[in-house]
Amino acid sequence: MGVIRKTKSVETLLAIFEQNKDAVSAVQLVDLLKDQMNKTTIYRVLERLESDGLVHSFMGKDGLKWYATCHGCSSAQHIDIHPHFQCQHCGKVDCLSVDMKIPSIPNRKINFSQILLIGECESCS
Amino acid sequence: MGVIRKTKSVETLLAIFEQNKDAVSAVQLVDLLKDQMNKTTIYRVLERLESDGLVHSFMGKDGLKWYATCHGCSSAQHIDIHPHFQCQHCGKVDCLSVDMKIPSIPNRKINFSQILLIGECESCS
């Protein structure tokens, strides 16, 4: 890990994440890039980008995997844990920069969290 | 909705939820009951129980659907929204009775939330 080669696929995906402030689902990427690269490649590149700390992943409300760029993470640690928002109507997801206090729970060690707020986005309400 | 018949399948599932304080995944139920009822039935009964306010569902960290009994909900409204905890090692999930403040986000209407805290449970740490 950490030795990512700068291949065409990697550059293509990174470019998409740079342009895109919102999160992008794996499914969207597979569809978007279906003429340019194989879906297996997409899933594997995303895996590599994540383990390298360039993007982070989380689950959307329907059990699909979403990805977005990281800020201040590395392969050693994903510190950029923040809530996400998903619109019930259009399905769009984005990262929120608010920070929510994680309570401590007796007898359990909490390592990270996935907070998804669900509702209506600006264009849908 | 609201007109649930008390069939054998419904009673079987409700009995499991009564015995079980932890949440149960659909997959676990399908496996547990594979000799007693069809998986289609399980998914459909769960759907009915949820829309009737008897159980609530949410996504686990691996994108599987989990269910747990509701307290104080009805078909009209699922008020029993609380965080869940999932153990990274054994995969077990349970409902937490802490309550977390949901921030309000400009330009977005938040209807509900899915908060999953991930870490190590008592028996795994």
Next chain:
DNA sequence: TTACTTTTGCAACTAAGTTGCAGTAAGAAA
């Protein structure tokens, strides 16, 4: 260029959850 290693494409697979339809059983009405 050579040699080595990572990355890619392909095809086949896995697993969760869904759908359509015909048959069965709850339970209200007679």
Next chain:
DNA sequence: TTTCTTACTGCAACTTAGTTGCAAAAGTAA
């Protein structure tokens, strides 16, 4: 109790997200 209606169930086939194994291609360092 029997009848009738409608909800419910089982089956088989399907859909879809994501994974795996392997051979071929492309990075990279020397």
